[in-house]
Amino acid sequence: MTIVPGKTEARRRLQPDRSGVLRQIWQHRADYAYVLPAIAVMLIVIAYPIYYTVELSFFKTPPGLQLRDKTFIGFDNYTTILTSDVFWKVTWNTVVWTLGSTFFSFVLGFGAALALHRDFIGRGVLRAILIIPWVISAVAASYIWKWIYHSDFGIIGAVLVGLGLADRPPNFIDNVSTVLPSLIVVNIWREFPFAMIMMMAGLQTVPEQLLSAAKVDGASAWQRFWHVTFPHLGNVSTVTILLLAVANFNSFIIPWIMTGGGPSNASHIWITHIYELAFGRQRWGVASAYSVLLFLMLMVLGYFYVRALAGNDRKEGSA
Amino acid sequence: MAHVVLKDLVKTYGSFKAVNDVSLTVNDGEFVALVGPSGCGKTTTLNLVAGLIPITSGEIVIGDRVVNDLDPKDRDIAMVFQNYALYPQKSVYKNLAFPLQMRKLPREAIDKKVRDAARVLDMTELLERKPRELSGGQQQRVALGRALVRDPAVFLMDEPLSNLDAKLRVQMRSEIKRFHQDLKATIIYVTHDQLEAVTMADRMAVMNGGYLQQYDSPAQVFAHPVNMFVASFVGSPAMSLVPLQASTANGNTVLTGAEGWQFELSPHNAQKVASAKTKKVVLGARHSTIKLHKSAVPASVPAKAYTVEPTGDVTFVQALLSGAIVNISVSPNVAVAPDEQIWLEFDQERMHLFDGETEMALKVN
């Protein structure tokens, strides 16, 4: 006979605690001291700007930052944006840029992590070299690649001509159809090492015993990867892809330095476009409205981001 | 050394009550074990005594001071943790010296005390090692040493042996017991292993679901469990508990099993059953108080052998009776086969009877 673990079990859930949030806050008052500096900095540099941006998006603003002269115009800025052709062009570019960069960065990074997982001579050196593009400044990367893509003296053009694949050096970044893919290649160059590091870290946590068990069960290398390694990396992959997507969606330096959004907006993405509206054409109101729209989109992405991270946190909590 | 008093101790987490109105007194120099299954509140109780978590209500007295609002460092206690909690970056010497440094003792005094403790625990040659270079048993000993150097009022121990292998555990068990006898130390010892509590403690406090179930000497707890939980938790193999139906006919009280068999209770046991409010009675019997017969004898009940486990000295037979499993120990030369028909005879003097509703032990009014 199994023992009923005492009537006490049921009893301990009966009385709900009515101590109140305030009392709890008071009891934990010392704990807040630890987070206070972080929160204070965040509030100044985040909460205030967000509030300000939302406010400004409903105003028509004169050029220059003499914002006292702004006039309230309701949703006009938003209608202006949503009815303009540039908006849809830039949005499409942003989608291509974000998805293309994220997908290839992740695939190449994951592939490199897998290939580097087994120990071999020179692995450490190879790994270090592959990480370097991620460490160096995006400004430096932009200039390096701008020189590589150069329409007259670029090395890629010279190689293509030398191999007889082209009559004259192709113009990669001064051409509406090739500029975005060319910039994506640069972005991937800088981003894949991040995916690689994350996935390498993830691979280390795949339990050897499971892989051995699968081997004993007669699984092939591919089957072991597909049934053991890959499912185990689900959480790391989600976090990595989200972090990449957010970073790519928010990237600015590469298109800004390499093309400034040109030619004819072919490489403008949201962020560069907003920057140009605000600081180039001084249309602060429209730029703010753009920012608010961007903000809303990011909230959707952010929902998944927090859920992925929260899932991570919860699992660790129960472990 | 000092005594410890817990008075109506309560700890809640939100609406969850981890510790419910626990009151108990630990006398000066006494070894008390807090024992219970995981999640019963024993470790929480110990942490409350240590001051590592704040109490919700109640009172804790150590020595003659109420320590409710004192920091752990001011309670004059030492604690040994399940995972030893040795500072990994410090050598054994520095681990032992740390509590003394925190109390701002002069360097020579620290050195003397550390070396004394190391000698007592026979680990002088380990002093310069780092914790990760030690075996589990050695780490355990360092943890004990770190508690020892302080000469505290009370020792708190949180499952200190559960990370050791079985052989080492038995050895360390007697070492801790020896340690208690030599120092006349007040010790509160948390464990989920009732055997540790029974073998080491002067008194044991059995906890379940945040409530203190019974607080008495191991012999008393073993002989007179207050309820079914304590009865089944203390002792190995566990006490067998058989749910039966009580009825009275012609002035005799009989218990009826699910299979329809009956047996008559002694007048003393009949009085106990009469005090119960219900007809559902649970019979409790330890393995050594049940006789196994290969054929029907008077006052025996029929059962079916289920598994047979020879251990060398004795053979344990599990039998099916009235829907419950009953443990019986027999001499190894008694041959019983699984599924064999057997007859069981209960010792009326040493059997326990519980109320099937409240699960409390039945007593003569």
Added chain:
Amino acid sequence: MSMIVATAPRDQTRRRMHVDGWRWAGRIFLVFMLLYTALPMIWMLITSIKSGFAAMQFPPQWWPDEPTLASYKKLLDPQNSVGRDFLRFFWNSLLVATATTILSVIVAVPAAYAFSRFTFPGRNLLFFAVLLRNMFPAVIFLVPLFILMRAIGLVNTHGSLVLTYLTFGLPLAIWLLKGFYDNIPVQLEQAARIDGATRFQAFILIVMPLSTPGIIATAIYSFIGAWNEYIYAYTFLSKNDQLTLPVGIQRFFSENTTDFPGLMAASFMMSVPVVVLFLVLQRYFVRALTEGAVKH
């Protein structure tokens, strides 16, 4: 038994061929990645030791006929205006990145510790608010921050950059460090508190030394982020003698668009500090990511 012996060899050859196939695919892939990664950097180095004239040739000189360190000499010579500017930018970047790093550690360590250890009301909310900061692009904050900085008199000071960099470095720093603290058994601090330490002493004497690798990783991360940052520096600073390297280089070469050897030399020198720092301390960084972000 005999059956196993009989079938084993054939089985093994088949498996080896199979495994070898994957291994070869991996090797080819790695060679491809190595070329993709390294060739642009090599081309940067080769260009940087060409003369301006040699760089502007078609087809290009694969290796310069007359290698020269003229570009490097020019950048590092405090006597001429180019070198003076470059060295000043370099110093500014170093100053801003170092200040950011120190402040990040000071702010992130207690916050991460609190998020790991305490369960105060609003803990999760605050934690995710901090993480969410990572989501928002610099551009959203530029205008209001610019106005804010102007209001508190920080425009055209390095203080405006340090304050800003602090916030966008903090989320990941806190997250990484929290992972570290989660892995330090809480019993260590409890033991220290029973041994006579206050909560703060337990933190400083026991926990801090154990989390050094995490702190180093956080520091590298902050330093690299601040060193490479462009957009805020580009917006907040206008005085030439205050620019940091990324902006300074961009300003300078928008005026000298054809000096590619000089540009490549500057890019190289700008990358050296962070690459060296990273390579020396990368094991801490990878470990921090493993323990902080992944191993749950």
